[in-house]
Amino acid sequence: MEGNKAVAYKGPGKVEVIDIDYPSFELKDGPGINPANVGRKVPHGAILKTVATNICGSDQHMVRGRTTAPPDLVLGHEITGEVVEVGQDVEFIKVGDVCSVPFNIACGRCRNCKERKTGICLNVNPDRPGSAYGYVDMGGWVGGQANYVLVPYADWNLLKFPDKDRAMEKILDLAMLSDIFPTGFHGAVSAGVGVGSTVYIAGAGPVGLAAATSAQLLGAAVVIVGDLNEGRLAQARSFGCETVDLTKGGPAEQIEQLLGVPEVDCGVDAVGFEAKGHGAGAQEAPATVLNSLMDITAAGGALGIPGLYVTGDPGGIDEAAKKGSLSLSLGTGWAKSLAFTTGQCPVMKYNRQLMMVILHDKVNIAKNVNAKPILLDDAPKGYAEFDAGAATKYVLNPNGYLS
Template sequence: MADGNRAVVFANPQDMQVENLDFPKLEMPDGAKAPHGVILKIVATNICGSDLHIYRGSFPVPQGMVMGHEMTGQVVELGSDVTFLKEGDLVSVPFNVACGRCRNCRARRTEICETTNPDVACAAYGFNLGNWQGGQAEYLFVPYADFQLLRFPDKDQAMEKIRDLALLSDILPTAFHGLMEAGAKPGSTVYIAGAGPVGRCGAAAARLLGASCIIVGDYHKDRLDLMKQNGCETIDLNEDVPLTDQIEAILGEPMVDCAVDYVGSEAHGIGREAGDMDPAHAINQVMDATRPGGATGIIGVYGPDPLAESKAEQEGTFPLDFGKAWIKSPRISGGQAPIMHYNRELMMAILWDRMPYLSDMLNTKIISLDDAPDAYATFDKGASDKFIIDPHGLIPA
C-alpha cells in the first residue's frame, strides 16, 4: 500500500498545483468510519469543463481542495461491509456522491441524494458539494461502494477501451441525459449549444440515438472542424447572423425538434457580441431554437457567479426570454445528470462497439499528473482536447 497520495489541488483561481497528501482512509468527510467504502487506485481521471468554473473563480471552493470528479479506478482496499466488489476490480465512479438509501436514490435520482451533503440535496466529488475530495489524484476514497461503483465485466477488455470508458463517470451520461430531457429519438433534428467535450459527447450520443440532422454551435473553429469531420452540421457563433436564420439555412426551417444547452452561465453573445459574457445567452438560445411542442435540456452549470457583471447574475438570477418561449408550449428541464441512470447501458454500447467514433469526436489526450496544471490553462483557452490524467502510467499509448 502506498504511503501518500499525489493530487491536483486548487490553490487560487488560475492556479492548480500538484501536492503530496496523506493516503485516503475509509472515512466520511466528518470523520465517521465508512465500512461501506473502498479505496481506488486511479487509472484515469479527467479534466472536465465544469472544473474550469472552479479554475476561473466562477464556482468558489476552499483552498487546498482536491480537484476532479471524473474517475475510473482499481479497487485496492475494501471496507468490511462491501459485498459485491473485490480487490483488483476496475470500476467507473459516478460523479454524484449518493447513498443508495434515501428517497431520491431509491428512485434513481442520485443527482439529488438527500444525505451526502448536509447543506443541499446534491453532492459531488471535487466540487465543494458536501466536502468530498476529488479524484485528480493517485488514490480516492469512495463511499457506499456496492451501490455507487460500476464494475467493468472484463478488465483486459476495459483497458483496451479505457479512453471511451473513462467518459462514463460524467460527460457521456450527462450528455445523454440532456438529449433524454429534450426528447431526442430516431429521426430527431437536434441543436447542440457548445462543442466542448460535453457537447461533443452530446453529438456522439445523438448519433447513437439515431438523430437525423445534428447541428453544433460554437465559437472555436478547431472544435467545429472536429464536429464536421464526424458528420455534424456546424454553426460558427462568431457570425453576425441570428441563430434561427443559420439553422434555417441548414434545415430549411428555423427550429429543431430538440435543443440542449451544454454551456451554462459562462456563455457569450453571438456575432458582434461574441466577445461579451452573457450568462443567459445559451439558455435563451436553445429556447429560441426549439420548435413549438419541442423540448429543451439545460445541462450547463447555472448558479451564483461572482464573476458575472450584474448583481442579480452574481446571485444566480438570470434574465430568461421565457415570455417568447411560453407560447410554444415548451418542455424545459435542467439540473445535473443522474449518472447511474445511464452509465451501465452506455458502458455496454462502448464495449460492443456501438460508438466507435467516440474517441475521435472527443479528441482524447492522455497526460501525467504533473502535466495537469498546464492542461487546465490550455483547456481554458478553448483547446479541442479532452484531457485524461493517467496518474500511474497505466493507459496504453
Template sequence: MADNRVVVYKGPGQVAVEPIDFPKLEVPDDVAEGVGLKKKAEHGVILKVVSTNICGSDQHMVRGRTTAPVGQTLGHEITGEIIEKGSDVLFLEEGDLVSVPFNIACGRCRMCMERKTGVCLNVNPARPGAAYGYVDMGGWIGGQAEYVMVPFADFNCLKFPDKEQALEKIRDLTMLSDIFPTGYHGAYTAGVTTGSTVYVAGAGPVGLAAAHSAQLLGAAVVIVGDAIPERLEQARSFGCETVDITLDTPIEEQIADIVGEPVVDAAVDAVGFEARGHGPEAHEQPATVLNDIMSVTRVGGKLGIPGLYVTGDPGAPDPDAREGTLKIRIGLGWAKSHSFTTGQCPVKRYNRELMMAILHDRAQIAKAVNATVISLDDAPKGYQEFDRGAAKKFVIDPHGMIS
C-alpha cells in the same frame, strides 16, 4: 505522511499537484456530523486511479467563477482499480476495475430510490447532492489524484465485466464517470429520437458528447454551435453540422440553411452560466444560450440543460447573475409550450447501458471528444490548454496504466 498526490486549486487560473494523505475509509467530518453518518466508512473502497479527466465544471472553479476556496481538491471523473475495501462491501473485490459516477449517492434515500442520484439526501449537509472535489458538494476529496476513497461502493461503482477488455477501451470507458452520461442525459431529456433535428449549444467535451449521443439516439441532423473554430472542426469530424456564433448571421438563419427551417425538434444547452453573446465582439451574457435554445426549438419541443448554472458567481457581469438570477425569456418558452430539464445528470441512470454500447463498439465517445492522455504532473498544463479552448478532453493517467 503524504503517500498520495492530488490536483489543487491555488487561485484564479492556477492549479498545482500537491502531496496529500493516503485515503482512509472515512467520510468527511462535515458529512458525518451534518447528516449523522458514522465516520468509519466500511461501505467504501480505496481506488488506485487508472484515469481521471479534466472537466469544464472544474474550469469554472479554476477561473474563479465559483466560491471555491484556495486549497480545494479537484476531480470528479474517476475510473480506478480497487486496492482496499471495507467490511460492508459485499459485491466488489480487490482488483476490480470500476467506473465511479461523479454523483456521490447513498443508495438508500428517497432520491436514490427514485434514481435521482444527483440529489442524494445523505451525502452533503449543505444541500442535496454531492460530488468529489467540488465546491459546496460535501467536502469529498477530489479524484485527480493517485488514490481516492469511494463511499457506498456497492451502489456507486460500476464494475467492468472484463478487466483486460476494459483497459483496451479505457479512453472511452473513462467518459462514463460524467460527460458521456451527461451529454446523453441532455439529448435524451430533449426528446431526441429517430429522425430528430437537434441543436447543441457548445462544442466543449459535454457538447460533443451530447452530439454523439444524439446520433446514437437516431437523430437525422445534429447541429453544434460554438465560437472556437477548432471545436467546430472537431464536431464536423464525426458528422455534425455546425453554427458559428461569432458571425453576424443569426443562429436561426444558419440553422435554416442546414435543415430548411429556422427551428429544430430538440435543443441542448451544453454551455452553462459563462455563456457569451453572438457576433465578433460579443461579451458575456449568462442567459444567452437558454434564450437561444428557446428561440430555435419548435413549438412543443423539449430542452435539455446539462450546462452548469450556479447560485454564486463572483465574476458575473451583473449583481443579479452573481446569485444565479438570469434574464431568461420564460414567456417565450411558455408560449411555445416547451419542457425544460435541468440539474446534475443522474449518472447511474445511464452508465451501464452506455458501457455496453462502448464494449460492443456502438459508441466511439473518445474519438468524438478527442480524448488526449496526459500525466498527473501535466495537469496544470492541461488546464491551461483547456481554458484556451483546446478541442480536447484531457484524460489524466496518474500511474502510466493507459497504453
C-alpha cells in the same frame, strides 16, 4: 503508507500538484469539507487506485475563480479506477475490480436514489441534495485527480467492468462514463431526441460533443453544433455533425440554411452560466444560450440543460448573475409549451447501457471528444490549454495505466 499526489485549486487561474493524505475510511477535515461531514465513517467505501481521471469544464469554472471554491480544494469528479481496499461493509465489489465512478455521490438508500434520481441524493451532502467529488458546496468528498481516491457506498456507486483486459483495451472510451458521456446522453434524452429528430446543441466542448454523439446514437436525422471556437466546431464535423459558427451571429439563420426552417425539434444547452453572446468579439451574456434555445426550438419541443448553473458566482457580470439570477424570456418558453430539464445528470440511469455500447463497438466517444492522456504532473498545463479553447478532452494518467 502509500504516497498520494493530487491536483488542487490554488486560486483564480492556478492549480498545483500537491501531496495529500492517502484515503481512509473516515472523512477528515480539510479545504471544502462540510463541517457536518468531518468524522463521518465510511465502512461501506472502497479505495481506488486511479486509472484515469479527467479534466472537466465544470472544474474550469472553479479554476477561473467563478465559484466560492476555497484554495487547496482537491479537484476531480471524473474517475475510473482499480479497487485496492474495501471497507468492512462492502459485500460485492472486490479488490482488483476496475470500475467507473459516477461523478454523483449517492447513498442508494434515500427516496431519491430509489427513484434513480442519484444526482440529488438526500444523504451525502449536509447542505443540499446532491454531491460530487472534488467540487465546491458538494459536501467535501475529496476529488479524484489523484493517485488514490475514496468512493463511498461502493457496492451502490461503482460500475464494475465485466472483463478487465477488455476494459483496458477501451479504457479511454470507458473513462468518459463517469460524467460527460452520460451527461451528454441525458441532455439529448431530456431534449426528446429520437429517430428522425433535428437537434441543435449549444457548445462544442466535451459535453456538447458527447451530446452530439448521443443524439446520433439515439437516431437523430441532423445534429447541429454551435460554438464560437472553430477548432471545436471542426471536431464536431469530424464525426458527421453540422455546425454553426456563432461568431457570425445567432443560430437561427444558419439553421435555416441547413434545414430550410429556422428551428429544430430538440435543443441542448452544453454551455452553462459562463455563456457568451453571438457575433465577433462576443462578451459574456449568461442568458444567451437559454434564450436562443427557446427561440429556435419548435413549439411543443424540449430543452435538455446539462450545462452548469450556480447560485454563487463571484465573477458574474452583475449582481443578479452573481446569485444565479438570469434574464430569461420565460414567456417565450411558456407560449411555445417547451419543456425544460436541468440539474446533474443521474449517471447511474445510463452508465451501464453506455458501457455496453462502448464494449460492443457501437460508438467511439474518446475519438469524438478527442481524448488525450497526460501525466498528473502536466495537469496545470492541461488546465491552461483547455481554458484557452483546446478541442481536447484531457485525461490524467496518475499511475501509468494509460499508454
